Amino acid sequence: xxxxxxxxxxxxxxxxxLGMPRNEDWLFHEEAVGEPIDGGIVVKVLYLSLDPAMRxxxxxxxxxxxxVAIGEVMRAGGLGIVIASKSPRFAMGDxxxxxxxxxxxxxxxxDDKTAAxxxxxxxxxxxxxxxxxxxxxxxxxxxxxxxxxxxxxxxTVVVSGAxxxxxxxxxxxxxxxxxxxxGIAGGEDKCRYVVEQLGFDACIDYKAGPVHxxxxxxxxxxxxxxxxxxGGDILDAVLTRINMKARIVICGAISQYNATSxxxxxxxxxxxxxxxxxxxxxxxxxxxxxxxxxxxxxxxWMQEGSVKSHEHVTEGFERFxxxxxxxxxxxxxxxxxxxxxxx
Amino acid sequence: xxxxxxxxxxxxxxxxxLGMPRNEDWLFHEEAVGEPIDGGIVVKVLYLSLDPAMRxxxxxxxxxxxxVAIGEVMRAGGLGIVIASKSPRFAMGDxxxxxxxxxxxxxxxxDDKTAAxxxxxxxxxxxxxxxxxxxxxxxxxxxxxxxxxxxxxxxTVVVSGAxxxxxxxxxxxxxxxxxxxxGIAGGEDKCRYVVEQLGFDACIDYKAGPVHxxxxxxxxxxxxxxxxxxGGDILDAVLTRINMKARIVICGAISQYNATSxxxxxxxxxxxxxxxxxxxxxxxxxxxxxxxxxxxxxxxWMQEGSVKSHEHVTEGFERFxxxxxxxxxxxxxxxxxxxxxxx
Numbered sequence: 001x002x003x004x005x006x007x008x009x010x011x012x013x014x015x016x017x018l019g020m021p022r023n024e025d026w027l028f029h030e031e032a033v034g035e036p037i038d039g040g041i042v043v044k045v046l047y048l049s050l051d052p053a054m055r056x057x058x059x060x061x062x063x064x065x066x067x068v069a070i071g072e073v074m075r076a077g078g079l080g081i082v083i084a085s086k087s088p089r090f091a092m093g094d095x096x097x098x099x100x101x102x103x104x105x106x107x108x109x110x111d112d113k114t115a116a117x118x119x120x121x122x123x124x125x126x127x128x129x130x131x132x133x134x135x136x137x138x139x140x141x142x143x144x145x146x147x148x149x150x151x152x153x154x155x156t157v158v159v160s161g162a163x164x165x166x167x168x169x170x171x172x173x174x175x176x177x178x179x180x181x182x183g184i185a186g187g188e189d190k191c192r193y194v195v196e197q198l199g200f201d202a203c204i205d206y207k208a209g210p211v212h213x214x215x216x217x218x219x220x221x222x223x224x225x226x227x228x229x230x231g232g233d234i235l236d237a238v239l240t241r242i243n244m245k246a247r248i249v250i251c252g253a254i255s256q257y258n259a260t261s262x263x264x265x266x267x268x269x270x271x272x273x274x275x276x277x278x279x280x281x282x283x284x285x286x287x288x289x290x291x292x293x294x295x296x297x298x299x300x301w302m303q304e305g306s307v308k309s310h311e312h313v314t315e316g317f318e319r320f321x322x323x324x325x326x327x328x329x330x331x332x333x334x335x336x337x338x339x340x341x342x343x
Numbered sequence: 344x345x346x347x348x349x350x351x352x353x354x355x356x357x358x359x360x361l362g363m364p365r366n367e368d369w370l371f372h373e374e375a376v377g378e379p380i381d382g383g384i385v386v387k388v389l390y391l392s393l394d395p396a397m398r399x400x401x402x403x404x405x406x407x408x409x410x411v412a413i414g415e416v417m418r419a420g421g422l423g424i425v426i427a428s429k430s431p432r433f434a435m436g437d438x439x440x441x442x443x444x445x446x447x448x449x450x451x452x453x454d455d456k457t458a459a460x461x462x463x464x465x466x467x468x469x470x471x472x473x474x475x476x477x478x479x480x481x482x483x484x485x486x487x488x489x490x491x492x493x494x495x496x497x498x499t500v501v502v503s504g505a506x507x508x509x510x511x512x513x514x515x516x517x518x519x520x521x522x523x524x525x526g527i528a529g530g531e532d533k534c535r536y537v538v539e540q541l542g543f544d545a546c547i548d549y550k551a552g553p554v555h556x557x558x559x560x561x562x563x564x565x566x567x568x569x570x571x572x573x574g575g576d577i578l579d580a581v582l583t584r585i586n587m588k589a590r591i592v593i594c595g596a597i598s599q600y601n602a603t604s605x606x607x608x609x610x611x612x613x614x615x616x617x618x619x620x621x622x623x624x625x626x627x628x629x630x631x632x633x634x635x636x637x638x639x640x641x642x643x644w645m646q647e648g649s650v651k652s653h654e655h656v657t658e659g660f661e662r663f664x665x666x667x668x669x670x671x672x673x674x675x676x677x678x679x680x681x682x683x684x685x686x
Binding site: 062063064231236250251252253256262263264265266267268269270271272273274275276277278279280281282283286 | 405406407574579593594595596599605606607608609610611612613614615616617618619620621622623624625626629
């Protein structure tokens with residue numbers, strides 16, 4: 001029997017990086033893709049989601065999810081098309097999102113728990129939006145802001161990584177909730193984008209001057225909710241400007257993910273005491289039973305044009321190692337996705 | 344008219360300390376005590392409350408309460424007896440607690456908002472307990488643990504500064520709530536005291552070895568609630584052992600109050616993210632409308648013998664500067680009070 005598929009290509013984890021991942025930390029691997037097993041499917045990956053969290057999965061040690069093992073295909077979310085199916089759950093031509101890993105083809109049981117494929121409706125939104133506003137970043141923003149941040153109309157919401165996938169949606173959802181929204185991002189272009197295109201009230205360019213001064217200027221009523229994607233000095237600056245009973249959502253800390261020395265803890269954390277404020281962590285997976293609600297709401301807002309989904313598409317599967325670094329170099333505007341193939 | 348009172352003595356703030364307060368930061372001042380004004384009282388101070396928070400009040404800058412001004416009598420809670428009254432609210436011989444400041448006599452309007460005197464019933468508990476379990480430390484422990492920490496029966500509660508005023512009550516209240524209680528304190532004597540005399544399940548001596556190892560041994564089910572009085576490395580150690588949805592009550596950070604460099608922020612704060620946990624500040628004053636409830640509950644427990652109030656009484660008004668330092672040197676067991684005079 002001849003094999004109907006071209007060879008699969010994968011990036012496997014070769015070594016645990018110290019600091020920024022290097023090319024030597026990856027193993028480029030080729031292997032054949034077999035026909036699907038009984039109850040199985042083969043998915044051709046079209047887009048891979050590149051996420052800051054991937055850096056954490058490369059480290060050893062307990063976290064909210066087990067680390068990627070040495071020699072294992074790197075974990076990643078992806079969007080693909082079913083090109084072979086021996087499962088009643090999926091038909092050829094179905095578009096799916098799930099944990100494809102960093103490879104061109106995924107093959108296995110249709111109900112694989114790790115991949116956790118779900119079928120998407122490509123008519124509802126552009127394909128790449130399913131890895132962004134209608135995918136994990138969107139769900140993170142939607143549930144993290146609403147359930148943990150709990151902003152009320154009229155309050156001031158600050159979000160860091162404002163021009164990143166999660167931050168963009170946080171700000172737009174907060175505007176829909178009647179809040180004053182101030183972003184923090186690196187560079188004039190990013191700041192201009194979130195204000196002019198996404199309707200943020202203001203955006204502080206942390207590369208242009210002290211964040212503290214920007215907060216003073218743009219948050220004259222103080223900060224009620226801070227949605228933190230970056231950690232480090234920016235978290236510390238916001239802590240000096242929070243209001244009584246403020247809520248800080250700890251969603252990520254991209255500034256610290258490649259730290260080779262100890263993570264910088266928030267030196268101003270005693271502002272929590274003074275202001276009877278709280279800092280709370282969130283992980284999007286906890287809201288999995290409610291993703292349908294998040295997708296429906298955000299898709300509705302996208303269709304009426306009041307929320308935008310912006311993806312930064314970079315091309316070429318073999319460029320994965322350098323594409324991932326774009327996140328940590330702040331090179332992406334919006335959700336960074338790697339285009340792997342045409343449908 | 345002759346003055347019926349001996350001269351008042353006061354410690355006033357002479358300079359804002361850098362690091363540990365020195366003698367030169369205090370001004371010892373004598374002045375006459377006048378007869379009470381109309382509607383006024385004179386209170387003879389018997390005991391002064393020495394609190395870690397006092398160090399913060401000596402600093403410049405916005406906090407939950409305004410700083411003590413240079414030249415002003417140092418702020419302190421005290422217990423005294425009314426020795427002259429032209430107010431219907433208090434009679435000669437009444438025992439009162441309130442913001443007397445660091446002085447031998449307080450004189451002013453009976454309804455002074457800053458002093459906020461309340462009459463206490465000396466039959467309900469020993470006098471010094473009114474500055475401890477039935478005073479601010481007790482209220483801090485009672486409301487901070489129950490309202491912010493929200494422990495459930497069967498959960499593990501860890502408290503630092505376990506042999507201090509707040510920590511002792513936190514642990515005892517947590518035991519009453521059906522929790523496993525593990526203290527952290529400095530020295531064998533303190534640890535033995537809270538286990539043997541107060542019924543803690545265990546106590547980790549942070550001077551004897553790494554706190555992390557102690558937590559591993561004594562909190563086999565992890566940490567659900569951490570009541571933090573100390574900050575610094577101990578907060579960081581506990582962060583590595585918290586459970587999902589853990590609650591960290593930020594009540595104080597005595598390890599950092601005399602820091603001359605920047606406060607050490609909790610480097611392991613991303614454990615909040617991994618564990619969907621929260622860290623929340625509390626200030627006891629917010630619960631003022633409910634103090635009566637706290638006093639009644641704790642006094643009841645004291646009377647039935649299930650909660651103990653332990654005060655460390657040091658004597659001599661003129662020794663105030665060195666007595667205050669005992670807090671930061673960890674020399675006190677239980678609530679540190681300075682005995683100023685006999686009734």
